[in-house]
Every structure is written in C-alpha cells, then in structure tokens.
Amino acid sequence: MILAMDLLHLLHSSPGFSAVRFLRRRHPSPTPLRRRFFAVRSNLPFPNEKAKYRKELEAAVDVVERACRLCVDVQKSLFSDEGRVVKKKDQTPVTVADFGVQALVSLELSKLFPSIPLVAEEDSGFLLSNNLVDPVVSAVSDKTSFDEESLSHADVLEAIDRGGKNAFAFGTEPATYWILDPIDGTKGFVKGSQALYVVGLSLVVEGEIVLGVMGCPNWVIDTSYKPTNDVEGYKNGSSRLGIIMVAHVGCGTWIKRLKAILDSSTKISSDWTRCFVDSCCLVPKARVCIPESQTWESLPLSVMYNARTDDDDIGDKEIHLLPTCCGSLCKYLMVASGRASIFFLRARSQTVIKAWDHAVGMICVQEAGGKVTDWKGSELYLAADQVGRRIIYPAGGILVTNGNIHNQILEIISSTSKVV
Numbered sequence: 001m002i003l004a005m006d007l008l009h010l011l012h013s014s015p016g017f018s019a020v021r022f023l024r025r026r027h028p029s030p031t032p033l034r035r036r037f038f039a040v041r042s043n044l045p046f047p048n049e050k051a052k053y054r055k056e057l058e059a060a061v062d063v064v065e066r067a068c069r070l071c072v073d074v075q076k077s078l079f080s081d082e083g084r085v086v087k088k089k090d091q092t093p094v095t096v097a098d099f100g101v102q103a104l105v106s107l108e109l110s111k112l113f114p115s116i117p118l119v120a121e122e123d124s125g126f127l128l129s130n131n132l133v134d135p136v137v138s139a140v141s142d143k144t145s146f147d148e149e150s151l152s153h154a155d156v157l158e159a160i161d162r163g164g165k166n167a168f169a170f171g172t173e174p175a176t177y178w179i180l181d182p183i184d185g186t187k188g189f190v191k192g193s194q195a196l197y198v199v200g201l202s203l204v205v206e207g208e209i210v211l212g213v214m215g216c217p218n219w220v221i222d223t224s225y226k227p228t229n230d231v232e233g234y235k236n237g238s239s240r241l242g243i244i245m246v247a248h249v250g251c252g253t254w255i256k257r258l259k260a261i262l263d264s265s266t267k268i269s270s271d272w273t274r275c276f277v278d279s280c281c282l283v284p285k286a287r288v289c290i291p292e293s294q295t296w297e298s299l300p301l302s303v304m305y306n307a308r309t310d311d312d313d314i315g316d317k318e319i320h321l322l323p324t325c326c327g328s329l330c331k332y333l334m335v336a337s338g339r340a341s342i343f344f345l346r347a348r349s350q351t352v353i354k355a356w357d358h359a360v361g362m363i364c365v366q367e368a369g370g371k372v373t374d375w376k377g378s379e380l381y382l383a384a385d386q387v388g389r390r391i392i393y394p395a396g397g398i399l400v401t402n403g404n405i406h407n408q409i410l411e412i413i414s415s416t417s418k419v420v
Contacts, residue, residue: 044057044058044061044246044248044254044272045246045254045272045274046248046251046252046254050248050250050251051248051251052210052249053203053205053210053211053248053249054248056113056203056211057203057211057213057246057248059108059109059112059113060201060203060211060213060246061213061244061246062108063104063105063108063109063201064105064199064201064213064214064215064244065215065244065258066104066143066144067101067104067105067143067182067199067215068199068215068216068217068242068244068258069143070097070100070101070104070139070140070143071097071101071183071189071197071199071217072217072242073139074095074096074097074100074139075095075097075189077096095183095186095189095190096132096135096136096139097139097182097183097189098121098122098182098183098186099122099124099126099127099132099136099160099182100136100139100140100143100182101180101182101183101199102120102121102122102159102160102163102180102182103136103140103156103159103160104140104143104144104159105118105120105178105180105182105201106118106120106159106160106162106163106180107140107144107146107155107156107159108144108145109178110159110162113178116176116177116178116203117162117167117168117177117178118162118163118167118177118178118179118180119163119177119178119179119180119355119356119388119389119390120163120164120178120179120180120181120182120356121163121180121181121182121354121356122160122163122164122182123160123161123163123164123165123166124156124157124160124161124164127157127160128157133153133156133157134153136156137151137152137153137156140156163180165388165390169387169388170383170386170387170388170389171386172383172386174206174207174208174383175204175206175207175383175389176203176204176205176206177203177204177389178201178202178203178204179201179202179203179204179355179356179359179360179389180200180201180356181198181199181200181201181329181356181357181360182199183197183198183199184197184198184199184200184327184328184329184330184356184357185197185198185325185326185327185329185330186326186327187292187326187327188325188326188327188330189326196216196218196219196325196326196327196330196333197216197217197218197326197327197330198214198215198216198327198329198330198333199214199215199216199217200212200213200214200215200329200356200359200360200361201213201214201360202359202360202362202363204359204382204389207382207383208249209249209359209360209362209363209382210248210249210363211246211247211248211249211363212245212246212247212359212360212361212362212363212364213244213245213246213247213360214244214245214246214329214332214333214360214361214364215242215243215244215245215258216242216243216244216245216258216330216333217242217258218242219241219242219243219258241257241258242257242258243255243256243257243258244256244257244258245275245333245336245337245364247336247363247364247366247367247368248367249363249367250367251367252274252275252367252368253274253275253276253336253364253365253367253368254272254273254274254275255272255273255275255337256271256272256273275336275337275338275364275368276338276368276369277335277336277338277341277365277368277369277370277401277402277403278338278339278340278341278402279402279404280341280402280404280405281404281405282405283301283305283319283405283408283409283412284305284314284316284317284318284319285314285341286319286320286341286342286405287311287320287322287339287340287341287342288301288307288319288320288321288322288340288341288342288343288344289322289325289331289334289335289340289342289343289344290321290343290344290345291328291331291344291345291346292325292326294344294345294346296321298346299344299346300375300409300412300413300416301319301344301409301412303412303416304317304412305317305318305319306318306319307319307320307321308320308321309321309322309323322334322339322340327357328343328345328357328358328361329357329358329360329361331343331361331400332358332360332361332362332364332365332400333361333364335365335368335370335400335401335402336361336364336365336367336368336370337368338368338402341401341402341405342399342400342401342402342405342409343398343399343400343401344397344398344399344400345397345398345399345400346396346397347375347393347394347395347396347397347398352391353391353392353393353394353398354390354391354392355382355385355389355390355391355392356390358372358380358392358398359382361400362380365400369402369403370400370401370402370403371400371401371402371403371406372398372399372400373398373399373406373410374394374395374396374397374398374399375394375395375396375397375398375399375410375413376395376396376410377407377410378395380392380394380398381393396413399413
C-alpha cells in the first residue's frame with residue numbers, strides 16, 4: 001500500500017449566481033433520464049467549515065475520476081485496428097474521449113447544479129459531421145450516474161452543446177460558471193506513451209476561481225520506464241499510476257492516487273498529501289517547462305541562459321529545461337507538485353489563448369504557494385471575453401512560477417524588452 005509519504009516522494013521523483021442567457025441548440029427532444037443512485041464520496045482532506053464550496057468540489061472530484069476512467073478505456077481502443085482518432089480543422093487530434101468527457105461532465109453537473117453554466121472546448125457539430133455520435137454515447141453510457149438505457153443520442157448532444165461556444169452569453173458583471181478542458185494534451189493521449197494528459201475542471205464564482213480538479217491518468221513514478229508506442233508495452237506497463245489533484249480557495253492543493261483506473265484487486269492508499277511548489281530561489285537553479293510549440297530562443301530567459309535538457313553540471317549561464325509534455329495543464333501540474341519551478345508561455349498574435357487551458361492550473365499552483373501572472377505582472381483576467389468567457393488576453397504571455405523567483409523573472413522580461 002502506498003502511504004502518504006510515498007506519494008509525496010512520487011511527486012518529486014518522477015450563494016447567488018449571476019444571470020446567464022442560454023442559447024440552446026435544437027436536437028430531438030431527449031427522453032427523461034433515469035438517475036442511478038451513486039453516492040458522492042465525502043473524503044476531502046480539509047474540514048467542512050474551511051471549504052465553502054465543498055459540495056461542488058466533491059461533485060467535481062467524483063466526475064473527474066469517472067472521466068479519467070472513460071479516457072483510459074477509450075485510449076486502449078486506440079491500439080486496435082479501429083482506433084478512433086480524428087482531426088479538427090486545425091489538425092489538433094481529437095478523440096472520442098474528448099467529447100465523451102465533455103458530455104459526461106456536463107450531464108452530471110447540470111443535474112446537480114442546473115443554474116451554473118459550463119464553458120468547455122467542444123461542440124456537437126463536429127461529432128455529427130464525422131459520424132462519431134454512436135461511439136461517444138457508448139463511451140459515456142456506463143460512466144454516468146444515469147440509467148444507461150435511458151441515455152439517448154439527443155441527451156449526449158445536448159450535454160456537449162451545453163458547454164459549446166454558442167450555448168449562452170454572459171454579461172459584463174462577474175459571473176459563476178464551470179470551466180472544463182476535457183483532455184488537455186490530446187497529442188500525448190494519442191501517443192499512448194508516458195506523455196501526460198489531464199482532465200481539468202474548475203469553478204468560477206463571481207469572477208474568482210474557487211476550486212479546481214485535475215485528473216492525470218498516466219502519471220509515471222518509475223524512472224526506469226521509457227516512452228513506448230508498443231501496444232503491449234502500454235497495456236502491461238506497471239509504472240503508470242494515475243493521480244488526482246484538488247485545490248479549494250484557502251484550503252491548499254492536495255493530491256492522491258486515482259483509484260478509478262486501477263484494477264479492483266490493487267491495494268492503494270486513500271490518503272491525501274498536501275502539495276507545495278518547490279523552494280528554488282535562484283533562476284539558474286530552476287527547472288523550466290515551455291510549450292512544445294515554442295522554442296527556448298523565443299523566450300526572454302534565452303538572452304541570459306542557455307537551456308540544458310540534462311541536469312548534470314548546470315553552469316552559471318545555463319538552466320535546466322525539462323522535456324516537453326503535451327498541453328498546458330500538465331505543466332501547471334508539474335509546478336504545483338514541485339517537479340518544475342517555472343512554466344513560460346509566450347502570447348503570439350496568431351494563437352488564441354483559451355481559458356480552459358489555464359483556469360484549473362491557476363488555482364492549483366496558487367494554492368500550492370505559487371504565482372500566475374501575465375508578463376507584466378498582472379493577474380490573468382478571465383472576464384476579458386465578456387460574452388463567452390472563453391478567451392483570455394495576457395500581456396506578453398503567461399508566467400507560472402513557485403513565487404520565489406517570480407519577480408526576478410519579470411525583471412528579466414522587462415529588461416530584455418521582448419514583451420509583445
């Protein structure tokens with residue numbers, strides 16, 4: 001059985017709501033759903049009186065755990081002759097799991113919290129045009145708390161579109177809503193190797209992120225494990241251990257094993273372990289994550305430091321650049337768990353920065369002791385997109401750190417005059 005200290009070693013070694021106008025798409029009227037009776041476990045790691053949004057967090061943990069199980073089941077199918085991997089117009093890999101997770105989360109949250117809207121990545125038009133409705137319904141049906149016989153195609157399509165870009169319009173006042181990234185790191189998901197991917201869900205209340213849950217089904221602790229695209233290597237890999245990270249405003253960031261993906265005979269600890277960012281105080285000693293789509297030379301620190309991907313004998317003018325992992329939330333997870341000190345993202349005119357790629361990561365890092373700002377030191381403004389709350393506009397880019405070295409890096413950014 002893995003105890004709390006072992007899990008800590010794991011991390012470092014490997015209420016009124018604002019009015020919203022809903023604009024529903026028209027699908028054939030779904031039949032009434034019959035709900036199964038699944039108890040939501042009340043096993044959060046902090047006292048009830050400290051967690052104002054405990055009920056919402058318990059529900060978020062429950063649905064993210066089941067969403068991770070859905071991801072694992074669908075990912076296994078990618079290695080069959082009928083692997084369901086398709087591409088959107090922007091060539092980003094999208095899988096049945098992406099839409100399945102959005103449908104599952106939307107279905108569950110809309111029944112528990114019907115007045116709170118959902119901001120999410122996908123919409124059903126893509127499913128319909130690619131004839132993928134059947135496999136998505138199949139993936140969702142045995143993971144919901146509803147009677148699977150009563151779950152129709154229309155139910156699933158409605159659930160997906162509840163989070164789509166045309167679902168509702170916000171006003172200028174601070175709003176309350178869920179933000180979901182069904183799968184952050186879909187490229188890693190498709191690879192089937194140790195590349196990380198994350199299911200990320202957060203709740204914004206009156207403009208403030210108050211809780212977040214990240215599920216990472218393929219977190220790896222065995223450092224001898226090597227990436228592989230081999231089918232048997234993936235299916236039989238014993239070093240692949242899922243984790244779930246939760247954060248609640250004022251209660252810290254916590255992590256535990258994700259038992260949803262393990263064999264029922266596997267004995268695991270249900271203990272939560274408190275997460276903290278690393279204690280690095282000097283920029284040259286930091287461990288840095290950057291997007292796989294950006295080069296070291298495009299970032300401000302490159303003026304002063306050369307990047308090294310190994311950590312042997314790092315010189316005064318060198319810095320440790322961690323191997324890239326797919327998706328932004330994976331990098332937030334790395335910083336919040338203490339495995340990385342810095343995550344840099346440069347804003348580019350041709351790239352739109354989406355709220356769901358950052359919201360849950362922001363609260364997890366902040367509650368672990370870190371800091372998240374734009375390149376000018378201002379907090380990220382989630383309401384900049386007044387209608388949809390889907391896009392953010394950070395000046396220059398996004399800087400995520402352990403807090404200790406945040407101001408040092410902002411000074412470097414300012415001195416290099418590279419802010420766009």
